Amino acid sequence: MTEQPGTYKSVSIALTGAGGAGVITAGNMLLEAAAKSGLYGLFMRSSGPQIRGGEAAAMIRLSSKPVGGPGESFDIMIALDWHNIDRFAIELPLTPNSLVLADPAQGEVPAVIANSGAQIIQLPMKDMAKKIKKGRPNMLALGVVATLIGLPDDIVDAVLERVLAKRGGDALEASRAAVAAGMEIAATYDFDRTLKGDADGGDRWMLSGNEAAGLGAIRGGIRFVAAYPITPATEILEWIAPNLDKIGGALVQAEDELASINMIIGGSYGGTPSLTATSGPGLALMAESLGLAVASEVPVVVVDVMRGGPSTGIPTKSEQSDLNIALFGLHGDAPHLVVAPTSVSDCLFATQWSVHLAEAMQTPAIVLSDQLLGQSKAIIDKPADLAFVSQRSVVEAGVVDYKRYAITQNGVSPMAIPGTAGGQYTADGLEHSENGNPSSQVNDHISQLDKRARKIESFDYGDHWADIEGDGELAVITWGSTAAVVSEAISDLNDKGVNIRMIAPRLLAPALPDKMTEALKGVKRALAIELSHSEQFYRYLKGYFDLPCPVQSYHRPGPLPFRAAELVNEIEKWSAQ
Amino acid sequence: MSVQPATKALSARDFKSDVKPVWCPGCGDYSVLSSITKALAELGLSPEEVAVISGIGCSSRIPAYLNSYGFHGVHGRATALATGLKLSRPELTVLVTGGDGDGFSIGGNHFLHACRRNVDMTYIVMDNRVYGMTKGQPSPTTEPDWDNSALAPAGTGLRPFNPLVIALASGANFIARAFSGDPNGTAQLIVEAIKTPGFSFVEILSPCVTFRPDQREWKTDVHPSPVDPTEDIGRAARRLMTDDGFNLGVLYSGHRKPYALNFDASVDSLSDLEQQFAV
Numbered sequence A: 001m002t003e004q005p006g007t008y009k010s011v012s013i014a015l016t017g018a019g020g021a022g023v024i025t026a027g028n029m030l031l032e033a034a035a036k037s038g039l040y041g042l043f044m045r046s047s048g049p050q051i052r053g054g055e056a057a058a059m060i061r062l063s064s065k066p067v068g069g070p071g072e073s074f075d076i077m078i079a080l081d082w083h084n085i086d087r088f089a090i091e092l093p094l095t096p097n098s099l100v101l102a103d104p105a106q107g108e109v110p111a112v113i114a115n116s117g118a119q120i121i122q123l124p125m126k127d128m129a130k131k132i133k134k135g136r137p138n139m140l141a142l143g144v145v146a147t148l149i150g151l152p153d154d155i156v157d158a159v160l161e162r163v164l165a166k167r168g169g170d171a172l173e174a175s176r177a178a179v180a181a182g183m184e185i186a187a188t189y190d191f192d193r194t195l196k197g198d199a200d201g202g203d204r205w206m207l208s209g210n211e212a213a214g215l216g217a218i219r220g221g222i223r224f225v226a227a228y229p230i231t232p233a234t235e236i237l238e239w240i241a242p243n244l245d246k247i248g249g250a251l252v253q254a255e256d257e258l259a260s261i262n263m264i265i266g267g268s269y270g271g272t273p274s275l276t277a278t279s280g281p282g283l284a285l286m287a288e289s290l291g292l293a294v295a296s297e298v299p300v301v302v303v304d305v306m307r308g309g310p311s312t313g314i315p316t317k318s319e320q321s322d323l324n325i326a327l328f329g330l331h332g333d334a335p336h337l338v339v340a341p342t343s344v345s346d347c348l349f350a351t352q353w354s355v356h357l358a359e360a361m362q363t364p365a366i367v368l369s370d371q372l373l374g375q376s377k378a379i380i381d382k383p384a385d386l387a388f389v390s391q392r393s394v395v396e397a398g399v400v401d402y403k404r405y406a407i408t409q410n411g412v413s414p415m416a417i418p419g420t421a422g423g424q425y426t427a428d429g430l431e432h433s434e435n436g437n438p439s440s441q442v443n444d445h446i447s448q449l450d451k452r453a454r455k456i457e458s459f460d461y462g463d464h465w466a467d468i469e470g471d472g473e474l475a476v477i478t479w480g481s482t483a484a485v486v487s488e489a490i491s492d493l494n495d496k497g498v499n500i501r502m503i504a505p506r507l508l509a510p511a512l513p514d515k516m517t518e519a520l521k522g523v524k525r526a527l528a529i530e531l532s533h534s535e536q537f538y539r540y541l542k543g544y545f546d547l548p549c550p551v552q553s554y555h556r557p558g559p560l561p562f563r564a565a566e567l568v569n570e571i572e573k574w575s576a577q
Numbered sequence B: 001m002s003v004q005p006a007t008k009a010l011s012a013r014d015f016k017s018d019v020k021p022v023w024c025p026g027c028g029d030y031s032v033l034s035s036i037t038k039a040l041a042e043l044g045l046s047p048e049e050v051a052v053i054s055g056i057g058c059s060s061r062i063p064a065y066l067n068s069y070g071f072h073g074v075h076g077r078a079t080a081l082a083t084g085l086k087l088s089r090p091e092l093t094v095l096v097t098g099g100d101g102d103g104f105s106i107g108g109n110h111f112l113h114a115c116r117r118n119v120d121m122t123y124i125v126m127d128n129r130v131y132g133m134t135k136g137q138p139s140p141t142t143e144p145d146w147d148n149s150a151l152a153p154a155g156t157g158l159r160p161f162n163p164l165v166i167a168l169a170s171g172a173n174f175i176a177r178a179f180s181g182d183p184n185g186t187a188q189l190i191v192e193a194i195k196t197p198g199f200s201f202v203e204i205l206s207p208c209v210t211f212r213p214d215q216r217e218w219k220t221d222v223h224p225s226p227v228d229p230t231e232d233i234g235r236a237a238r239r240l241m242t243d244d245g246f247n248l249g250v251l252y253s254g255h256r257k258p259y260a261l262n263f264d265a266s267v268d269s270l271s272d273l274e275q276q277f278a279v
Helices: A023-036 A086-090 A126-132 A137-150 A153-167 A171-186 A209-220 A232-247 A258-271 A280-296 A321-326 A343-360 A441-457 A484-494 A515-520 A536-543 A564-574 B030-041 B059-065 B078-088 B100-104 B109-116 B163-170 B183-195 B215-220 B233-241 B270-277
Strands: A009-018 A040-047 A055-063 A076-079 A099-102 A120-122 A206-209 A224-227 A249-255 A274-279 A301-304 A337-339 A366-370 A377-381 A426-428 A464-467 A473-478 A502-505 A507-509 A524-528 A551-555 B050-054 B069-072 B093-099 B121-127 B172-179 B199-205 B247-253
Touching: A009 A023, A009 A137, A009 A366, A023 A040, A023 A055, A023 A153, A023 A377, A040 A337, A055 A086, A076 A137, A076 A515, A086 A206, A099 A137, A099 A224, A126 A137, A126 A171, A126 B100, A137 A153, A137 A171, A137 A502, A137 B069, A153 A524, A153 B270, A206 A209, A206 B183, A209 A274, A209 A301, A209 A343, A209 B270, A224 A232, A224 A258, A224 B078, A232 A249, A232 B270, A249 B078, A258 A274, A258 A280, A258 B109, A274 A280, A280 A301, A280 A321, A280 A426, A280 B109, A301 A343, A301 B093, A321 A366, A321 A507, A337 A343, A337 B121, A343 A377, A343 B270, A366 A564, A426 A473, A426 B059, A464 A484, A464 A515, A464 A524, A473 A484, A484 A515, A484 A524, A484 A564, A502 A515, A507 B059, A524 A536, A524 A564, A536 A551, A536 B172, A551 A564, B030 B059, B030 B121, B030 B183, B050 B059, B059 B069, B059 B093, B069 B078, B078 B093, B078 B100, B078 B109, B078 B121, B109 B199, B121 B183, B163 B199, B163 B233, B183 B199, B183 B247, B233 B247
Parallel strands: A009 A076, A076 A099, A099 A120, A224 A249, A224 A274, A274 A301, A301 A366, A337 A366, A426 B069, A473 A502, A473 A524, A524 A551, B050 B069, B050 B093, B093 B121, B121 B199, B172 B199
Antiparallel strands: A009 A055, A040 A055, A040 A377, A206 A377, A337 A507, A464 A502, B172 B247
């Protein structure tokens, strides 16, 4: 190894095995120990379509700096077995600098791995674990990795104790012995990827994007959730159900997504800030009723954790291909909000902000997360407390001559919450007059369309509309989970002396062309980067913004996530044109 | 149940809005509208304590004709919307009104699950066995040989949906049938439906004189149910399966506990929740 210990930018580790082999458990423990050692990290999971027993990979990247995306390749791969390896080896890039630990009991190292030129060490993990009472190979692997990256033994032990002590029996002692055996053997390897953490570097959190979205919802004031399970959004529901319960909210499981969206429209109509979470197929089912929320001016928040599409697509893998349906999927002229988090941590902010925006403007907000953000667990700096909470304009009891859809300057009309005497009205998906009565008259249609558009167009979104980094004359415009990888690529290019600006709009609807023009000031050329086969984002940029410079597109479909090296390469090629 | 006496007694008229219905002359729904206002007045409710939710169709227009809170939503999803409202605002009296197409065809799945979930609300279906708003197509309750529709000129040939049997099998706690030609009897059944905890289903035979003039005969077909209401689900099943479709009255009234959510907090602040993420 040419680099000095502690100088690696990051270290990437893959633990692979059949479902049930415990790679996800070991991965979680590794991430927690890294967090306690003051490291940042990102834990992405890959799993096959099987409910149980399929292949699983824990893909962990650790660094002394915040981690937004996967590393270029894996430094360490530990294969507990080779179950279905051909199916996901492409997700595990290896190089001659990589170290692969293989168990001879699982057979020969498959060509797809051996051909990478990685250094391969045979380690009889299964046999070694067997010699320990209730010892398991995944814990042995944990010990190996902990030593190779230099995690302090006492921290690893503290994690084992926290996770396993309550399990009782001899689970803790068995795991301790297996971890120790792994550490012992790893100390003999001529391979070192020691990372330096900063345990005093401030408060850190460890959570997934789906958990972050759930917390953002609760922070924003959501107290009612109705939803139907769907991969990869279910963890939002599973996290929020018990936590809403604690904070004084509740979740109901609906019979389908048509019911979910209508239940939350009902909840919000009743005055309770309400949310649902889904993925592409569910969002498609909700489209009609999202139009109802627009027309009846009922605020709701829908989190779409995108997966590969169309149709059932690839439920367990990521893609940025629901942009079109989120922006344009509603029939009629239906102005609404679309907000996209740019990192795992931002899932919290973006969701909280969306609740605030939806409530303030009495309109639906779609939060476009994706599988990569939602199901990845990250070590992040503790997020700041934000003042954004739901603030809905309502009328008090005793209101006279109340007009629910009164034409106002900013387009927002105070809402009467059922139970408020004098405020009775009928919310309607039919076009209506100011007092809510059904109307097909020209003037009512135009004035109500104007008001619904005005309320979101005239709102002051402040600086939160986009993440903007750097000031180069070349710019990359991107969005969502791709932003973190672009940011890393740009940082790598900066090290090479190439200065690139990044603009990642968080607010996708309404489009804010003036703000984009301002952000692009001084830019001579721009490149749009997205994970979509039909370059949906690029076409949206071309259609909705007065771009002051030529824009090109780099795009490809999922399910493979972007890696910084790929984007460095593409941006370099483009910048040299 | 959250039925509280109002401070001053209101009359049926106080529950009507000044919006003129779009219905045809002779439509049964006028009478159902009156029965609903009578029932709400008799229960001593105030208009602001009541929310009437509907989907799409002639009868789904009812919320706008009432002076209570209302929601005229999308086709087929009224019970879902009402479920969200009632679960989060249990103190409100929630009614769902609609027709046979809205409730049993496009909204069929929600009907099953509303019965099964048994949230405390009353679902009033004005059944005229035809799509009126789209001008005369067969609905799930239309007779198989009804051939007056351009859409099914030879009739559907399909066995009609039996909403009361489905409601019972799916778990509705209260099942009744009424006839729009008997507004007082209908009002009494609605009062009972609202007073009975859980999901109450009231089918009201409400003729469409425009597309189903044959339904004018219903006034001679209907008759009070020859037996008293039962709380025995087995007896109710046999009765509903052999029913001629014109028995009026409460046909089943059970004791299932309504589904409700608990909105009591057990922690004081968000930081109690956030602690779980701290490294």
